[in-house]
Amino acid sequence: MKVTPTEIADVLLIEPKVFGDARGFFMESFNAKAFDEAVGRSVNFVQDNHSRSAKGVLRGLHYQIQQAQGKLVRCVRGSVFDVVVDIRRSSATFGRWVGVELTEDNHRQLWVPEGMAHGFLVLSESADFLYKTTDYYAPAHERAIRWNDPSLGIRWPDTGVAPQLSAKDQQASTMDRAAFFA
Numbered sequence: 001m002k003v004t005p006t007e008i009a010d011v012l013l014i015e016p017k018v019f020g021d022a023r024g025f026f027m028e029s030f031n032a033k034a035f036d037e038a039v040g041r042s043v044n045f046v047q048d049n050h051s052r053s054a055k056g057v058l059r060g061l062h063y064q065i066q067q068a069q070g071k072l073v074r075c076v077r078g079s080v081f082d083v084v085v086d087i088r089r090s091s092a093t094f095g096r097w098v099g100v101e102l103t104e105d106n107h108r109q110l111w112v113p114e115g116m117a118h119g120f121l122v123l124s125e126s127a128d129f130l131y132k133t134t135d136y137y138a139p140a141h142e143r144a145i146r147w148n149d150p151s152l153g154i155r156w157p158d159t160g161v162a163p164q165l166s167a168k169d170q171q172a173s174t175m176d177r178a179a180f181f182a
């Protein structure tokens with residue numbers, strides 16, 4: 001697999017080797033040894049998630065302030081614009097965002113380590129989004145930052161439809177009131 005650093009040092013773009021043939025393709029979507037080598041530490045995933053969303057659905061920007069989750073994310077049907085925001089106060093890239101298009105055809109994955117807020121916008125008619133997490137879902141510790149907080153200035157692509165948010169995400173915090181990691 002190919003591993004490319006992003007503007008947020010610990011956020012990695014991962015491109016598995018895809019073996020195409022007359023039948024279709026094969027790829028190792030996750031290999032613990034190769035993954036640990038790429039991130040430089042031993043990572044233990046405990047939960048796999050799958051969500052399906054229609055075009056224009058925007059989920060985010062989410063994190064758990066305790067039981068922080070590292071997430072290995074990908075899109076297996078359709079396409080999404082995936083966004084990661086560094087919310088570690090001590091980080092040189094605090095408040096910076098990275099956006100990557102993840103599609104069923106580019107097979108790209110993003111490693112979103114603990115200490116980030118994460119979200120995505122669905123660009124295709126429908127998208128299936130899969131991700132592994134390093135800690136369990138803990139609703140008591142769930143937090144969200146507004147997708148369009150002006151201080152972040154995230155350049156979300158125009159899908160041609162209004163972003164569709166959950167009730168929870170409509171109530172998300174602004175950056176100036178959000179809780180951050182050390």
Ligand SMILES: Cc1cn([C@H]2C[C@H](O)[C@@H](COP(=O)(O)OP(=O)(O)O[C@H]3O[C@@H](C)C(=O)[C@@H](O)[C@H]3O)O2)c(=O)[nH]c1=O
Pocket residue numbers: 049051059060062063071118119120136137166168
């Ligand atoms: C995230 C999650 C949700 N749920 C339940 C709670 C709720 O009834 C329903 C939908 O939950 P949500 O609205 O929070 O789902 P969603 O908005 O898709 O939340 C996810 O968004 C992306 C961007 C992330 O980064 C994830 O970590 C997670 O926060 O699923 C679980 O049972 N386990 C989980 O791990």
